[in-house]
Amino acid sequence: MTMPADALVSIRDLTVQFRTDRGWVSAIEDISLDINAGECLGVVGESGSGKSVTALSILRLHARGTARAARGSIMLDGRDLLRAPERDLRRVRGGDIAMVFQDPMSSLNPVLTIADQISESLRLHQGLSRAEGRSRAIELLDLVRIADAPRRADEYPHRLSGGMRQRVMIAIAIACRPRLLIADEPTTALDVTIQAQILELLRDLRAELGMAVMMISHDLGVIAEFAHRVVVMYAGRIVEQAPVGTLFSAPRHPYTEGLMTSLRGRDIPGQRLGSIPGRVPDPDESIPGCRFGPRCAHVEAVCRAAVPALVSISENHDVRCTPRSQALAPACL
């Protein structure tokens, strides 16, 4: 696969392993994906499918000594982030690529004012004074639509609601105008109405600032509203990727179909996916062939023979399902 001209970040054949009692175990395997400049890439899959491991690997945020990239590359501006020196990574983190997580409270420092936390990276990366930092922080609070920004700037995190804290986290993330914002389940911990507001904010900011967003969610409804392109992950691998319209109108992987059925079948917004019988296997579980096989209603003998390859079945639409991709792939001449 060559790197498209507009790819901002290009991940190739990424395999990340964790140290366990039984040696190194692969949590994600052979992940190849591009995040294009300005686009929103949705990453969806049940708990344990490897979404966060993939995202954390981009910024090398795994706890030191616990994880290793056994294979692959993550290219940004012609550099492989997996092999870049730590001091280069520090410039990338918060500078070119920023991240927001699920739990805004644990990421905020309780003893620093909102303004100090927002301006920290600006003072570090851009050498702003404390006063300049405070006025930039107020601008950023306005940008994330926090009312009465000058007063809020001088408050401490415990004074803010969950939704406002997540807005502050987003303000911190966009302070240095990143080209890519990775949002890992940014609304999962919030009430449903607040979830919708935060998603709307992220959508507007993406358009206003022209940044790419990698939106990670277990919720296909969130992905449907937000993403241009979708990557579906299962048990550490990409099983399908397609533009959002294609994925929803013509899903090809039985796992994606299962996610769709559970989306249509649910009556409580934000509910965890749950209608596919069975569970995601642990990374060290040995399963012959397709790792979705034991849960798949369409499983055949060929599925157990070998791990299916990710096959392109039409432009920008890839599927990892041997029977289906054989039936759908364009014939080679």
Ligand SMILES: Nc1ncnc2c1ncn2[C@@H]1O[C@H](COP(=O)(O)OP(=O)(O)OP(=O)(O)O)[C@@H](O)[C@H]1O
């Ligand atoms: N630090 C770690 N040490 C060992 N195994 C890990 C570690 N972090 C993640 N894993 C394993 O890697 C697999 C993928 O985990 P990951 O956190 O990426 O899933 P996820 O798709 O983000 O799920 P969720 O929706 O619950 O956030 C899981 O089986 C998990 O147990």
Ligand SMILES: [Mg+2]
């Ligand atoms: Mg996760």
